[in-house]
Amino acid sequence: MNKRNEYDVCIIGSGAGGAVMAYALGKAGFTVVVLEAGRRFKPLDYPTNKETWETTNNPFVNPEERAKSYLYRYSEPEHLDLSYNYLRSKSKVHGFYNSGEKRTPPALDRVKGVGGTTLRYQGEAHRFSPTSFRYRSLYGIAEDWPITYEDLEPYYDKAENILGVAGSNKNPFKAPRGPFPLPHHPLSCASRTVKKGFDKMGLHLLPNSLNILSKSRDGRPACNYCNGCYLGCKMRAKGSMDVTFMKKAEAMPNVEVRTESVVSEITMSRKGYVNGVIYFDAGRAENRLRAGLVVLSAGALESPRLLLNSRSALFPDGMSNSSGMVGKNFMETLTCSATALFEEDIHSYKGLQVDSRAWDYNAPKKTNPFHGGVVFGVTALDLLGPLSYARLLAPGWGRQHKEFMRKYFGHAVNVFAVGEHLPNKSNMITIDPHAVDYYRIPVARITSHLHDNDLRIIDFMVKKCRQIAEAAGAVEILREYSSYDLSMISHISGTCRMGNDPRKSVLSPFCQSHDIKNLFVVDSSCFVTEGGGDSPSLTIHAIALRAADYIVNEMKRVT
């Protein structure tokens, strides 16, 4: 088959960044090709209507194609700081999850597929607080972003409108704003039960802002509250990129998507510009493709990996890496959860994954025992059906088991928190010297350790979650776990940070490479800090829309 092999723009990845770039640059009339490493998933295939739905933990990983899924290595996990030994993750039934001396190796929950990790996310659509962009000048920590909340605000508006974000603007912890495109979802019975604990602690549990429809819109139906967001949304009520930005982009004749296309290298001309990519197709055949502009949106792990793997005489240490900052300042996710059991039936398996949040500690405060921000919330998470209760919570077997199941199914919910992992030069992505993937491309190696501030954040979160659960009237706390000993990572960022100084940053404030003017990196790699516990996707969308505007204006100016 003769495929076209010259495009105006080549976008690598179709997640929160790439999908938006495809939409915005396609709309501007460029010929665009999107190379997506994974395949296309059909909402109708998701498992949530099958009897055996609870046995599928991750429909986005095909056990037979595990070799093609996310692959990474890690440097030796760190020894646990035993002065915090009381933070060890544990369960009433199963005991300690990690009884060793070291933290578990990093476990990343990322998806390859059209839509990227938004296929699996819980639809949180947060605007970062204005303070999140100015940590250095306001609190003397980390670095300031080269952009402010005001720079992003119009793009936040635009992204929310295209998606149909549901939320409430009565949130005193966020910047003042107009109404959301859709009304917020009502709080679940479980959230209202736990809210009593938040109230007693003087915290404000508020409706979350979500990229999940509260009313039908744009040919997609409203959410019917099945709670299975991370198993894939059959309803298409969750606005993962495949049913929103990518769908709109693919409807344009000038946008083409190639699935199962894994880029191994970005190529360069002698003049110092990128001119295309080399990629493997589904049959593992090597292809070349030429493009006037390359947008790298493969995520904060894979984007730096590709840059570091694209070495040349001009960039012996990796493409666009004259600053030496590619891969540096990797930020993982600090998190904790307490599973609270209630005497009353709160049917916590119904609803939305994260319908409520408390932002009281989102903005840093001098009086906090840590730097950075923390956001609390309520979630059923993995407690979605009887099998999860049997596996994770119910003690023993026989009558004891059956009585627990009968009495307590639907009575347990997780009080959880997400804390900010501040940037640190010693946390980084490098290329593993030994391991290669299915396509023989060297894989990324993660080095991520907890520093003193991170431990203080985890300590604060764990204690607070327990206090909230107790104050809410929980009869028992069945499980408690945290990033202290389990390295559970999903939000990742910081590995190609943006900045004004080309010696200290990889990207310009518009995600343009300081070194190579026709290369853009548009994903959470560009983040300078993590937004105080908020979720990253909406900020990625807004940054992408802003970068696309910049590209379109520059092209107009030049031509």
Added chain:
Amino acid sequence: MKFLESLEKIIRLSLLSRRKVLGSLFVSFLTIVLKPLHSALSSSYEATTPGVFHGPLLKGDFQFLSPYQATVLDEITALIIPSDAYPGAREAGVVFKLDNHLANAKRSRNLYRTGVQLLDYLTQEVYGKESFLHLDEEGKKALLQMAESGKSTATNTEQNRSGQTAQSFFLLVKREAFEAFYTAPEGWQSVGYQGPPQWKGNRDYHRCAPGRKDDA
């Protein structure tokens, strides 16, 4: 906030590796323990073959399990998830599902096969009876508790290893029985669950139990 989900991944990974460990333990068990055990105790193993148990055996079209093995597993799963006012493993046909599952899961087969033999062996050791099926309910429970604890009555190493295998067998059956039961309508009924999340959904998710004043 997908990050919390990676916890489950970690737990799963550890379960997986535990399974692998169990698998290799089992292989070594087969080669070092079972063969000599078998020759040394061939009489007691003989005694556990279905020919010696004269009671009624479970009838059914089994793909992998023998009628005797199926009957033992039916007893075990009915003790793990007993029937009472609500359905238990029997009503949900758990043993048939396990058989179905074993027809596809070659890795678990050996453990099922030797596990049933081991239970009979333990029965012989502890109660002097030839088959697990000869025990009354309390005896069966006590034996399963023994298997679960991983201890054995014997003091020599070979028999201690058989204790470990009995434990892995029991934990495997328990896990797979839960899986078979709670993915079946009988299991849902026993806990008051309405069935898979879609397509019904839960539009009443914001309401609490009747009588709560703050209900929306």
